[in-house]
Amino acid sequence: MKKMKAxxxxxxxxxxxxxxSISEASDKIAHVDIVMLGPQVRYQEKQIKEMADGRIPVTVIDMMDYGKMDGAAVLTKALATIH
Incomplete structure (x- = not known):
């Protein structure tokens, strides 16, 4: 997150x-532009997509970008998805 913010x-x-956490996401999902899941919780993508109800994109962060902590790449993909 720090690298994405930078x-x-x-x-x-x-x-x-x-x-x-997934439980916290249900309270906030109505107020966000995108949900990005870490690769370790990709199994919860369906649950989050159901919460989002097609209103916002839900994606899984690329495993290589996540592993390298490449905040610039992750942010670039997020912005491309929502713009």
Missing amino acids: HAKDIGEEIDIEAL
């Missing part, structure tokens, strides 16, 4: 990023 600042994007 990259956002570098490119002049104003973003708010939170890491949440």
Whole structure:
């Protein structure tokens, strides 16, 4: 998250990023633009998509980007998905 926030600042994007558990997501999902799941919880993608009800994109972070902690790549993909 820190690297994503740093990259956002570098490119002049104003973003708010939170890491949440699945149970917390149900309370916040109505107020976000995208949900990105870590590869280790990809099995919960269907559950989150049901919560999102087609209103917002739900994606799984690329395992290589996640493993390398490549916040710039993850943020770039998120922004491309929502714009």
